[in-house]
Amino acid sequence: MGQEPRVSISTGVLRGTTADGIRRFLGIPYAAPPFGENRFRKPQPPAPWDGVRDATAFGPTAPQLPYPGAIGELLGSVRIPGEDILTVNVWAPEGADGAPVVLWIHGGALERGTAALPAYDGTSFARAGIVFASIGYRLGSEGFSVLDGAPRNLGLRDAAAGLEWVHREIPAFGGDPHRITVMGESAGGGLTAALLARDDSRALIARAIIQSGPLEAQPEAKAARVTTQLAKRLDVPAERSAFAALPPDELLQARRAQATGSSPLGGAPGFQLAIDPDSLPRSPHEALRSLTTPLLIGTNTDEYRLWFPPEALAGISRAKLFAARLALRIPGRAERAYRAAWPGAGTGEIFGQLATDVMLRAPATRVAADKPSPTFVYEFAWQSPVRDLRAAHALELGFVFDTLADAESQRLAGPDAPQLLAERMNADWVRFISTGDPGWPAFDARRITRVYDEQVEDLPQRRTRGLDLLP
Incomplete structure (x- = not known):
């Protein structure tokens, strides 16, 4: 495996691994664990640590259930227990200095997925001279509920905090904070578009790649439908205090029952981004049309054949x-x-x-x-x-x-x-x-x-x- 590289960032020293000229640092907190008093709150700063933190394994995954039925045989899942789910992973070429950076945001319909999937390994990008980073974010009820007393779009806020971490800390890994490309697929593409629609996040993005990403955020009343129905099923009010009193697994099981038999175009509503003055003032599909950020965007010819x-x-x-x-x-x-x-x-x-x-x-x-x-369009056929x-x-x-x-x-x-x-x-x-x-x-x-x-x-x-x- 080679030597154990060390990197010093604002919260402490990290120990990673090196193989074939690529340094890898995994499971680095970019925000505090969103549980306990931080549950259904905006992402909070990560706590610093003493000594050297081991960064050789992925951090815990956000609460979620595996994909059901036939789609579950095609799309795998990884479950890593623990609460420190807001972490970032970095692959960097040895000797990198001022290298371009890409931040990967995984998909999963805003309620599944993880950066820990082997298919998202950043080696090929690092081998080409790019510093590759990936993040986890809150999913499902934890990340996209519309609750009285809770901020909207918590999963999007997590992604924005992850982007800020990359901009702040990536020079320690040899990356150029002014050359960050944000890239996402499916729900991750939608989050990429949403980051571009926010003035603060867009200022940190040099380029963007959106693969098969939904571009439309919904009015709050429509985005709230999934939460309202879930609250009725749980027999609790759609309020932060009521949802925070329930363990994550109870919310997951209720959501499983709610979504049984649904499809992308019918049945129970799914989690969606909400238009919100504080976290997402405009729907991305409107904001992107006047965007000056270079964009690569595209879709697959037969997207629907995974869903149906x-x-x-x-x-x-x-x-x-x-x-x-x-x-x-x-x-x-x-x-x-x-x-x-x-x-x-x-x-x-x-x-x-x-x-x-x-x-x-x-x-x-x-x-x-x-x-x-400049906007570049592809179709995967x-x-x-x-x-x-x-x-x-x-x-x-x-x-x-x-x-x-x-x-x-x-x-x-x-x-x-x-x-x-x-x-x-x-x-x-x-x-x-x-x-x-x-x-x-x-x-x-x-x-x-x-x-x-x-x-x-x-x-x-x-x-x-x-x-x-x-x-």
Whole structure:
């Protein structure tokens, strides 16, 4: 494993590990444990320590339950017990000095996930000369409840505190605090967008990468629905004191019962970011349109195939599609455009593509089209042989991190995914983090999109007509 490197930061001295020219420091507190008197409070400063703190293992994971059912066989989880969940992990090249920095924010629908997953190993970025950092944040009820007497968007506030830690402490690891790229996928992409929508956080971000991230925050009343229903199920008021009196596991079990049988487009409401004067004054989808920060943003061709297994898609009738269209305010001419763009697709597949585009691709396209500064758009189109996932949500992660050999990546991509595509995609991300230019033309009026498939091509965005018809 090599020598044990040491780094001194504002709260004390850390001992990490070194392997193959890369130093690694894990489980470093960026805020105090959010339990006890800190529960449902804004993130508090971490306590300093005496002596040398061991930073060779990931810190505890935020309270959460594993993914249920079929999706749980595709997306793994890690559980590390303990309360010190607000930690940061750093991979840094030996001898780094003024290196570009990336801060990774994991996804998981705001109620699952952890930076400790092996697929999020930062080695490939550090090997390319980048100081890579990742953080944990509060999830589910602990991080995104709307409670009387409690601040809004606690998980977002955690991410903002993590970003501030990186800006303050990363020079000790050889990183340049003025060259920070924030990168996130799915809910982590949504948090990345939310950080860009905050004046204080945006000032610390040089560039950003949003992978399959929802861009819209909700009015407080809508974001509160999940908390209000959960409080009724628990027979307590939706207040800080009442929720703080319950152990985290009781909140998790109640949420499991609440969410049983739900999907991304139906059933019990999910956790969402709330528009809030103090923590998120504007919805990201509006704020990003005037943003001058360089942005790399994109989606996967068949995002929906992770959320809806083939049997669920087969059960979607024309009547169900019609009802979904009405609920989402999708005009009939949009459905007709999608059927023309996807000849031979079944009704369930048309529903899935509409869901993908309403939730992810259309908002990303609008931001890219309106932003005044360089914005680079990608579409990940390589089709996995696993369970007819095709180019499903989260499939690109093993390629971006160049971790296709990891068992976690192979759950989605299988054992024979194209390594050259991973190397190409990882190199493009590295180039953007380092220079602000990933290697293909900006989106602008031509709508140029880099498509990652068996062949990598720069093409005008596909299915433009259907996207433009969506609400």
